[in-house]
Amino acid sequence: xxxxxxxxxxxxxxxxxxxxxxxxxxxxxxxxxxxxxxxxxxxxxxxxxxxxxxxxxxxxxxxxxxxxxxxxxxxxxxxxxxxxxxxxxxxxxxxxxxxxxxxxxxxxxxxxxxxxxxxxxxxxxxxxxxxxxxxxxxxxxxxxxxxxxxxxxxxxxxxxxxxxxxxxxxxxxxxxxxxxxxxxxxx
Amino acid sequence: xxxxxxxxxxxxxxxxxxxxxxxxxxxxxxxxxxxxxxxxxxxxxxxxxxxxxxxxxxxxxxxxxxxxxxxxxxxxxxxxxxxxxxxxxxxxxxxxxxxxxxxxxxxxxxxxxxxxxxxxxxxxxxxxxxxxxxxxxxxxxxxxxxxxxxxxxxxxxxxxxxxxxxxxxxxxxxxxxxxxxxxxxxxxxxxxxxxxxxxxxxxxxxxxxxxxxxxxxxxxxxxxxxxxxxxxxxxxxxxx
Numbered sequence: 501x502x503x504x505x506x507x508x509x510x511x512x513x514x515x516x517x518x519x520x521x522x523x524x525x526x527x528x529x530x531x532x533x534x535x536x537x538x539x540x541x542x543x544x545x546x547x548x549x550x551x552x553x554x555x556x557x558x559x560x561x562x563x564x565x566x567x568x569x570x571x572x573x574x575x576x577x578x579x580x581x582x583x584x585x586x587x588x589x590x591x592x593x594x595x596x597x598x599x600x601x602x603x604x605x606x607x608x609x610x611x612x613x614x615x616x617x618x619x620x621x622x623x624x625x626x627x628x629x630x631x632x633x634x635x636x637x638x639x640x641x642x643x644x645x646x647x648x649x650x651x652x653x654x655x656x657x658x659x660x661x662x663x664x665x666x667x668x669x670x671x672x673x674x675x676x677x678x679x680x681x682x683x684x685x686x687x
Numbered sequence: 688x689x690x691x692x693x694x695x696x697x698x699x700x701x702x703x704x705x706x707x708x709x710x711x712x713x714x715x716x717x718x719x720x721x722x723x724x725x726x727x728x729x730x731x732x733x734x735x736x737x738x739x740x741x742x743x744x745x746x747x748x749x750x751x752x753x754x755x756x757x758x759x760x761x762x763x764x765x766x767x768x769x770x771x772x773x774x775x776x777x778x779x780x781x782x783x784x785x786x787x788x789x790x791x792x793x794x795x796x797x798x799x800x801x802x803x804x805x806x807x808x809x810x811x812x813x814x815x816x817x818x819x820x821x822x823x824x825x826x827x828x829x830x831x832x833x834x835x836x837x838x839x840x841x842x843x844x845x846x847x848x849x850x851x852x853x854x855x856x857x858x859x860x861x862x863x864x865x866x867x868x869x870x871x872x873x874x875x876x877x878x879x880x881x882x883x884x885x886x887x888x889x890x891x892x893x894x895x896x897x898x899x900x901x902x903x904x905x906x907x908x909x910x911x912x913x914x915x916x917x918x919x920x921x922x923x924x925x926x927x
Contacts (some may be wrong), residue, residue, distance in 0.1 A: 518714070520713060522705060524705065524706035524709045524710065528706045532705070557713060557720060558719070563722045601807060610716065660805070
């Protein structure tokens, strides 16, 4: 029977360091995909993914086994990617976001308006690179990494309602981009 | 540190998968786990830092209230729009600004913890602001600032001497606080903190929020322009 991630993390914390390899194998493809989609066009994603696993191993004793290992390692990935964007690209990252200040009603996770998940995944392939970082990341986590609202909120350390707001705005912006390109209209 | 590890790893294992590279780096001892005490220490330092910032906010909030009470502006809003204007105009804005900076710092520290980041920022900010105001008010009601002000008067308060002395001897031309020393036909005479006797003249325009009876020895706040020792009161109120 396969041990769950949290059990393996506890084993690593206890000194069975070679077990970390299992976690690295389980998450290598996922984190690499997250890197490729979030850091559109970046050439050094392999280095960044390695950095994430190294950081995860170094800091494994700070992991609380009562929480999700997946959210924990994705949080490390988020921090590494944001630093990489700040360092290597001209993309603007807003330090202050009004969406975080005020309460919003939590939208139902299935409420995707007139676009379903499949359609959106196709749209993401072509329009993602032109979205703001804050919308791009939430769309990648929700539609590509298939994290739910709660997990996405934990990874980004924002309220669940803000995840809903960013998803809705991200979808709208994506549609705007597609309409502008006329690609979307011709389909 | 991680950059060095990658460079070494990439040269040796450029063909390997990332997970293999990591496993080899762990086996060879190139990467080591941080001990648990490192994170415990980090948490203790973060909590201590947060507590220090919170105490600083409480101190500043209580000092703002103390200074406002001493000068009388704390009671000015009871006199209506003119009083509110006086209150806002004479508020020690430098201290308020400092308190706001510390509140922002505390909010930033708190925003890393689930209790804060799972809710809109407004909620945690409101909790901190309400805690600061009520905590500051509670602290001001103790004898802390009174004692510190006394020490400052005697020059026994290193660093803070100047703060208390300058605020304690502030004089405003439109708001006055003092003790009733005698009554006159058309008003009262009060003695202020600088041992000056001021002649307060009541007119039909004078408003008396709260109780209107003035007894010798009562502390009062008077709103009105000072003209030498005379003040034509626009408002007068007994304060505790």
